[in-house]
Amino acid sequence: MDLGLDVEERDGFAVLSVRGEVDVYTAPRFRERLIELVSEGKHKIIVDLEGVDFLDSTGLGVLVGGLKRLRSHDGDLLLVCTQSRILKVFEITGLTKVFSIFDSVDAAVSGGADGGAAT
Amino acid sequence: MNDNDLAGGEVIELEIPARAEFVALARLVVSALAASDSSLADERIDDLKLAVSEACTNAIEAHSAAGTSEGVLVRCKAGVDTVEVYVEDRGHGFDPAQLPDHPPVTDPDRLKFERGLGIPLIRALVDEVEFSPTDKGTSVRLVMRHGTNGTHS
Numbered sequence: 001m002d003l004g005l006d007v008e009e010r011d012g013f014a015v016l017s018v019r020g021e022v023d024v025y026t027a028p029r030f031r032e033r034l035i036e037l038v039s040e041g042k043h044k045i046i047v048d049l050e051g052v053d054f055l056d057s058t059g060l061g062v063l064v065g066g067l068k069r070l071r072s073h074d075g076d077l078l079l080v081c082t083q084s085r086i087l088k089v090f091e092i093t094g095l096t097k098v099f100s101i102f103d104s105v106d107a108a109v110s111g112g113a114d115g116g117a118a119t
Numbered sequence: 120m121n122d123n124d125l126a127g128g129e130v131i132e133l134e135i136p137a138r139a140e141f142v143a144l145a146r147l148v149v150s151a152l153a154a155s156d157s158s159l160a161d162e163r164i165d166d167l168k169l170a171v172s173e174a175c176t177n178a179i180e181a182h183s184a185a186g187t188s189e190g191v192l193v194r195c196k197a198g199v200d201t202v203e204v205y206v207e208d209r210g211h212g213f214d215p216a217q218l219p220d221h222p223p224v225t226d227p228d229r230l231k232f233e234r235g236l237g238i239p240l241i242r243a244l245v246d247e248v249e250f251s252p253t254d255k256g257t258s259v260r261l262v263m264r265h266g267t268n269g270t271h272s
Binding site: 021023024051056057058060061085116 | 143146162165168169172173179195210237240243244
């Protein structure tokens with residue numbers, strides 16, 4: 001099972017685009033990539049979930065861990081997601097209130113810079 | 120579990136090695152059977168797929184904690200109106216009532232919880248869930264019915 005993890009820079013943010021299925025098998029790679037970015041000094045990270053086909057609680061765990069790690073560095077982790085079946089997982093677990101979730105990378109870049117969020 | 124529970128409808132039974140890479144296979148098999156043999160809407164099949172993923176992940180972790188190399192049994196029965204999935208592990212068992220409650224999402228301590236979201240997700244996603252001890256471990260029964268409206272939390 002392939003998990004795509006591509007990183008690009010956007011206006012001071014590292015944008016990590018995730019593609020494929022995030023579950024107990026692929027989540028460790030996702031976690032490692034996030035930890036790598038933080039240790040490279042990237043403390044403002046946007047995780048783009050638009051290419052994700054499936055995400056379960058192990059994926060949520062990686063994101064919660066990443067947010068915690070970034071906040072301890074005075075950074076932030078913003079999410080991009082418009083897919084209802086993925087958003088549903090955040091809604092059920094109440095994590096929509098923990099994460100700032102944006103409709104696009106552009107919105108996250110401008111929203112995150114203002115310290116505001118769409119949700 | 121007895122065979123009466125699975126009377127009628129197509130049944131697929133598979134034993135997956137208790138390793139992370141096989142959870143995707145369990146998801147695939149259950150969603151393929153539900154899609155071909157039941158009248159569940161796609162959205163509900165996605166919910167079931169997620170619940171199966173959570174149950175299999177817990178089973179694999181239970182096997183790892185118990186140090187067993189046995190497989191995890193996944194049994195799926197799809198009738199037109201009901202899809203039933205059993206995930207049986209040979210771990211040491213657990214009591215779902217003993218799971219700690221998460222702090223409210225507005226509490227900064229909420230971020231201390233990276234795990235433990237699987238069971239609340241299962242409960243919210245399927246129409247019926249039952250955790251039963253077996254002589255070897257735990258059996259999780261997930262039921263989805265056609266005509267119910269999905270997420271009930």
